Amino acid sequence: MKAMTSAELTIGQLSERSGVAVSALHFYEAKGLLSSRRTGGNQRRYTRDSLRRVAFIRAAQRVGIPLAMVGEALARLPDARTPTRADWARLSAAWRGELDARIHQLTTLRDALSDCIGCGCLSMRRCRLANPGDIAATIGPGARRFDERGACRMRRP
Amino acid sequence: MKAMTSAELTIGQLSERSGVAVSALHFYEAKGLLSSRRTGGNQRRYTRDSLRRVAFIRAAQRVGIPLAMVGEALARLPDARTPTRADWARLSAAWRGELDARIHQLTTLRDALSDCIGCGCLSMRRCRLANPGDIAATIGPGARRFDERGACRMRRP
DNA sequence: ATAGGACCTCAACTAAAGTCGAGGTCAAGG
């Protein structure tokens, strides 16, 4: 084992410290969410702030935000220099709005559920449960857990 | 157009009233979340309470609960008789707990995000953002948006 | 009776977020 605490991290170290599988880190890199320097032997070396990027990615994931959206957000961090506190703070503020919105949605839904399904209401047209924000979703085929859920209200392109 | 307001619904009517595509209703039926009678000509006929089932399914979806879990819940409704108010209320109560838990998770996360990413904290081991419930997830291959998120805390089988 | 829409089945495709495995380097220890 190499017990070096170098300035840079190997992918294995990043994986262990972040709790994210190596294969997932590869995947994130392929998606452009993460970047690395390569050594002479073609191995990845990550700067320290990658830890933060990964933490951010996972945090976003946990609340159901798709990687594409996370990628968009991260893309607005400077890629040349290491992001400053201010860069991160801007990003954090943006996500805070997103999370607030989601919490609000969820709360509304919970209340609608208690009022509505619990009470025996049968009308679909009137029901808050049935129309919780009328997302007229026909966006394409396949799984679309996110959009249908009407969840992300960060600037849509 | 048939303007009949019969006791039963065709799949087209159920689709329109619920806002769910016919293909999705087929899919739900295949997954056992929904059931129907067949006419002589092999067409589906739904009872009125299917509307409520579908609304429930979508509501659960919107908050990120996978169909399998919804199916489990719905399976505990009586299939022979039309579910009573009490049947639904039981179910609703169970979900309320689920939603409360999720809201709590999200809120915690939001706060951690503001404190932590905003402030320049770099330690992964200490960071609430990085370890928001330590889900040691290695459950199998493929997409697992739900389990990794550590989200559902309804009785696990 | 016949055209039109609504319905049926079934197979194939899409998309997200990864995992897994094969086949091949690289570096250090014995």
Place this chain on the structure above:
DNA sequence: CCTTGACCTCGACTTTAGTTGAGGTCCTAT
């Protein structure tokens, strides 16, 4: 020298939640 462990790439596979299309039936109004 050789083995062991970490790393590399690339392609195939997985799961969830559907959609799309082909090919065929049913029903109802003209």
